Amino acid sequence: MQLKPIQEQVVAVVGASSGIGRETALRFAQQGAKVVIAGRSEAKLASVAEEIRRFGGEVTVALADVTEFEQVKAIAQTTVTTYGRLDTWVHLPATAVIALFEETTPEEFQRVIDVSLMGQVYGAMAALPYLKQEGRGALIHVSSMEGRRSLPLQSAYAAAKHGVEGFLESLRVELMHQNIPISVTGIQPAVINTPFWNNARTRIGVKPAGIPPYYDPRLVADAILYTAEHPTRDFIVGDAGRILDGLQRLSPGLVDRLLLWFGFPLQRSQQPKAEDDPNNLYEPIPTQTRVDGDYTDAVIPSVSDWLAKQPLVQLGAIAGLVTVAVLAAQPWNSKE
Structure with a gap:
């Protein structure tokens, strides 16, 4: 399966007004892609569009709430009407309630599912017909490491992200069965320093924080742009995410105990924060247009992200390990 170079692509970025989505839209435009940016806030999207146009990029704005399928369909339709095709669909929107499960209302749980899972489903439903029409392309869905391992106080968000992972696995195999060359990628970031923590509704009495370390949102944008050109099944962002994934595979019970201790x-x-303070569960926060969150001092680099983009290095490392294992198994000390 071969994907177009970014400079030749038409890309829809859903959830482009702040955080990872904003950085991703800017990066696609900087590298020459024609970009459609979508979100709920006209003013916030206008600020992204203005920044893109300032450096000469091509951009179109589509206003949409991802919980409304017809509005999500309109994003794809606008993309094709404006630029003639759709090559890559990037879907990011998510929301959260940070609270004990028993303190989360049914309406809040449903809302998180509607935005963070059903929005992703609607995105794929809207984009697929146009990607099939083009004959190739990429669906890139930003999930979370919570799709691999749930955290306490985030039951609704974790349920949504597990749902995204299951949905993508099914869709991916169906497209393979039909011999349709569309790359389906799940991006699983670890804890990222974005305004997500400012935007979440909280019932813990303070502004939520991620379990450190934090990673730069630009690492996620890097992963998205990489997978837009290189068909990739999954891409974990952040060394801590890969460690957590390994621990969860090795011993879920051990991870339970660790999270009980520090989760x-x-x-x-x-920082005190009440549950009725500004949050984006039902409405966007108009002033929240930043890429970075409030935890920049806790951000660290990630070495394994670079390695994940070097398949030849990975193959060499695997070959080296196999060679060592084979040599170790030889009876060099045999006296026979």
Whole structure:
């Protein structure tokens, strides 16, 4: 399966007004792609479009709430009407309620599912007909490491992200069965320093925090742009995410005990926040247009992200390990 170079692509970025989505839209435009940016806030999208046009990029704005299928369909239709085709669909929107499960209302749980899972489903439903029409392309869905391992205080968000992972696995095999060359990628970021923690509704009495370490949102944008050109099944962002994935595969019970120890205190900041303070569960926060969140001092680099983009290096490492294992198994010390 071969994908077009980014400079030749038409890309729809859903959830482009802040955080990872904003950085991703800017990066696609900087590298020459024609970009459609979508979100709920006209003013916030206008600020992204203005920044793109300032450096000479091509951009179109599509206003949409991802919980409304017809509005998501309109994003894809606008893309094809404006630029003649769709090559890559990037879907990011998510929301969260940070609270004990028993303190989360049914309406809040449903809303998180509607935005963070059903929005992703609607995105794929809207984009697929046009990707099939083009004969190739990429569906890139930003999930979370919580699709691999749930955290306490985030039951609705974790349920949605597990749903995204299951949905993508099924869709991917169906497209393979039909011999349709569309790349389906799940991006699983670890804890990223975006305004997500400012936007979440909270019932823990303080502004939520991620379990450190934090990673730069630009690493996620890097992964998205990489997978837009290189068909990739999954891409975990952040060394800590890969360690967590390994631990979960090795011993889920061990991870339970670790999260019991630090999963609660480390999700609490020192900044008071009430549950009715501004959050994006039902409405966007108009002033929240930043890429970075409030935890920049806790951001660290990630070595394994570079390695994940070097398949030849990975093959060499695997070959080296196999060679060592084979040599170790030889009876060099045999006296026979």
